[in-house]
Amino acid sequence: MSEGAAALVVLTGISKHFGEGDTRVDALRDVSMSVMPGEIVGLVGPSGSGKSTLLNVIACILEPSAGKMVLDGDLIFENRWLKGNLRQLRLEKIGFIFQFHNLLPFLNATENVAMVRELAGASTSEARHRAIELLDYLGVGHRKTAMPSTISGGEAQRVAIARAIANRPRIILADEPTAALDSQRAGIVMDLMSQVAKEQQAAIIVVSHDEKIFNRFHRIFYLRDGVLETVEKRATPAAV
Amino acid sequence: MNLAYRDIRHNLGRFVLTCIGLGMLLGVVLAMIGIYRGLVSEALALARAPQADLWIVEADRRGPFAESSRIPGDTREAVERIHGVEAAGSVTYMTTDVERTQGGRLRFQLIGYEQGRPGGPAALIAGRPLARSHFELVADRSTGLQVGDTLMLGRNRFTVTGLTAGQVTSGGDPVAYISLLDSQKLQFELAPPAARVELARGTPGGGKDTVNAVVARLLPTASATDVARSVSRWKHLAAISQEEQETILTRSVVQRARQQIGLFTSILMVVSAVIIALIIYTMTMDKIREIATLKLIGAPDRTIVAMIVQQAFALGGTGFLLGAILISTVKDYFPRRVLLQPQDGLALATVVMIVCLISSGLGVRLALRVDPAKALGG
Ligand SMILES: Nc1ncnc2c1ncn2[C@@H]1O[C@H](COP(=O)(O)OP(=O)(O)O)[C@@H](O)[C@H]1O
Ligand SMILES: [Mg+2]
Numbered sequence: 001m002s003e004g005a006a007a008l009v010v011l012t013g014i015s016k017h018f019g020e021g022d023t024r025v026d027a028l029r030d031v032s033m034s035v036m037p038g039e040i041v042g043l044v045g046p047s048g049s050g051k052s053t054l055l056n057v058i059a060c061i062l063e064p065s066a067g068k069m070v071l072d073g074d075l076i077f078e079n080r081w082l083k084g085n086l087r088q089l090r091l092e093k094i095g096f097i098f099q100f101h102n103l104l105p106f107l108n109a110t111e112n113v114a115m116v117r118e119l120a121g122a123s124t125s126e127a128r129h130r131a132i133e134l135l136d137y138l139g140v141g142h143r144k145t146a147m148p149s150t151i152s153g154g155e156a157q158r159v160a161i162a163r164a165i166a167n168r169p170r171i172i173l174a175d176e177p178t179a180a181l182d183s184q185r186a187g188i189v190m191d192l193m194s195q196v197a198k199e200q201q202a203a204i205i206v207v208s209h210d211e212k213i214f215n216r217f218h219r220i221f222y223l224r225d226g227v228l229e230t231v232e233k234r235a236t237p238a239a240v
Numbered sequence: 241m242n243l244a245y246r247d248i249r250h251n252l253g254r255f256v257l258t259c260i261g262l263g264m265l266l267g268v269v270l271a272m273i274g275i276y277r278g279l280v281s282e283a284l285a286l287a288r289a290p291q292a293d294l295w296i297v298e299a300d301r302r303g304p305f306a307e308s309s310r311i312p313g314d315t316r317e318a319v320e321r322i323h324g325v326e327a328a329g330s331v332t333y334m335t336t337d338v339e340r341t342q343g344g345r346l347r348f349q350l351i352g353y354e355q356g357r358p359g360g361p362a363a364l365i366a367g368r369p370l371a372r373s374h375f376e377l378v379a380d381r382s383t384g385l386q387v388g389d390t391l392m393l394g395r396n397r398f399t400v401t402g403l404t405a406g407q408v409t410s411g412g413d414p415v416a417y418i419s420l421l422d423s424q425k426l427q428f429e430l431a432p433p434a435a436r437v438e439l440a441r442g443t444p445g446g447g448k449d450t451v452n453a454v455v456a457r458l459l460p461t462a463s464a465t466d467v468a469r470s471v472s473r474w475k476h477l478a479a480i481s482q483e484e485q486e487t488i489l490t491r492s493v494v495q496r497a498r499q500q501i502g503l504f505t506s507i508l509m510v511v512s513a514v515i516i517a518l519i520i521y522t523m524t525m526d527k528i529r530e531i532a533t534l535k536l537i538g539a540p541d542r543t544i545v546a547m548i549v550q551q552a553f554a555l556g557g558t559g560f561l562l563g564a565i566l567i568s569t570v571k572d573y574f575p576r577r578v579l580l581q582p583q584d585g586l587a588l589a590t591v592v593m594i595v596c597l598i599s600s601g602l603g604v605r606l607a608l609r610v611d612p613a614k615a616l617g618g
Contacts, residue, residue: 052613052616055616056613056616059536059612059616061536061611061612061613062613087535087538087539087540088538088540089538090536090537090538091537091538091539092538094538095537096533096536096537096615096616098533098615098616102529102530102533102615104243104246104530104533104534105250105530106243106246106247106249106250106251107241107243107246111241111246114241115241115243116537116538118241119537119538119539119540119543120538124241147250163537175616
């Protein structure tokens with residue numbers, strides 16, 4: 001990794017436990033990791049290993065029991081000013097991609113993308129303009145006015161990627177983004193995510209069980225019983 | 241972009257059906273209020289028709305509408321002589337049920353009055369007032385009678401010479417006017433046989449020359465209180481001002497109806513509130529995943545709450561409008577008068593909006609509790 005490029009996600013000694021005494025579950029134990037701009041990393045491990053818990057912590061919707069997290073230079077959870085504005089921070093800095101596209105069923109493709117721009121304060125016309133531009137960029141320009149229920153899973157996931165990057169977030173969290181797709185469409189979605197990581201210089205964290213896509217990750221973080229066991233290096237991030 | 245509107249548009253069929261149901265319910269509420277207003281206006285119409293200032297009735301009775309009243313036939317002459325009285329007229333009230341010439345029965349209230357004196361019909365919408373002192377009749381058009389129709393009352397055939405509009409009793413019976421002499425004769429003829437014998441014998445207090453009330457108009461300079469005091473010097477008489485008469489009518493005659501309708505209206509409002517609350521709750525329930533997603537991607541609570549509250553308002557507003565349109569269209573087909581007043585509509589609209597706001601609370605509470613983690617898989 002080149003010197004000087006600041007990591008966008010930095011976790012230091014993150015622990016999270018649920019319950020106390022006999023019912024205590026240590027979901028995360030002393031997890032430390034960092035993700036650089038342009039990097040796309042995998043978060044893998046057996047069921048119950050703590051992947052979701054870690055993703056929720058990075059998504060700022062679950063406060064860790066101990067440890068420190070810095071997202072794009074902001075110290076999260078300990079910073080009182082930031083705590084009240086975590087939603088605004090998510091809106092501006094974190095994009096989300098889901099297993100099922102999670103598009104709002106009552107908005108068409110363009111509106112789904114434009115909505116997050118409007119939430120971030122963009123004017124209606126600017127938001128719409130950006131949405132159309134992104135749909136074209138992701139190869140679903142022909143689906144601009146389609147409702148989510150009428151488009152295929154692969155296309156819906158591309159619209160969802162467009163929504164995730166509409167506010168140019170530096171961090172993108174993806175939760176099993178290819179689990180509902182066949183391998184060909186999964187490949188297309190991963191190509192697009194690699195393209196976004198490279199072109200937008202975003203840090204992308206992907207929780208996945210799908211071994212077919214592991215070769216797309218620059219690094220893979222293995223979790224077991226809440227412990228980050230190994231970090232395996234796969235591809236080299238082209239842009240870093 | 242407005243999420244509430246987009247969601248409604250997406251589920252338009254369900255929304256429209258719900259609005260129609262709610263509209264019918266609110267339409268019934270509006271009709272109930274209209275029926276009550278109609279009742280009051282009809283009850284007052286009868287008391288307002290003589291354009292009187294003072295009603296002279298039997299002492300200790302709130303006559304002639306709320307309670308019966310019988311006073312001697314010469315009361316009018318005595319009242320007329322009181323200082324400050326401009327004009328006075330005797331009136332009788334009698335409910336009859338007669339055979340129509342063309343078949344079927346007709347139930348109405350007969351008012352006897354002295355021609356040329358207070359107590360007769362207000363403005364006519366057709367024909368002319370009574371001209372002869374016998375066997376002529378001015379009827380309300382709600383009797384279904386036409387000018388020129390004839391009708392057997394007692395042993396005589398009466399001819400309809402004129403028509404009034406909106407003259408019915410507080411019980412909804414149409415009103416017809418005849419001359420005082422005819423009415424006194426009829427009262428005798430139509431009375432039950434036993435009473436007739438008593439009347440014929442001239443039992444005290446049951447003389448043939450009685451009327452139910454005397455209506456008096458006062459000079460502009462006269463004081464109603466002074467005239468009333470003069471009247472009450474006769475121990476068997478009492479004077480009721482027009483204002484008191486109207487209060488008695490609305491209080492005693494319409495009071496129960498008001499309570500009944502008020503109670504019914506409240507129940508319907510509660511039912512509407514429960515329906516709105518349930519609909520909004522299920523609409524929110526159906527959107528849990530979307531709400532979780534919105535929260536996760538960073539939408540503020542205000543966006544989510546606005547969506548739910550706006551939908552509640554849209555539901556209530558559309559329902560109210562449909563109800564108002566429905567009732568305005570069918571109100572004339574009701575057997576009794578339905579009086580829709582803008583201020584009643586406005587008041588109901590306000591109540592509906594408040595109910596919507598409160599009812600959406602359940603959905604809002606649910607939405608605010610949704611965990612954004614729900615948007616992410618297990
Ligand atoms: N809200 C919670 N309350 C209690 N225990 C939890 C909660 N969330 C997760 N856990 C526990 O934490 C551990 C890690 O869970 P999770 O992060 O969902 O794992 P994964 O996503 O890898 O399957 C599991 O043992 C799970 O039972
Ligand atoms: Mg999980």
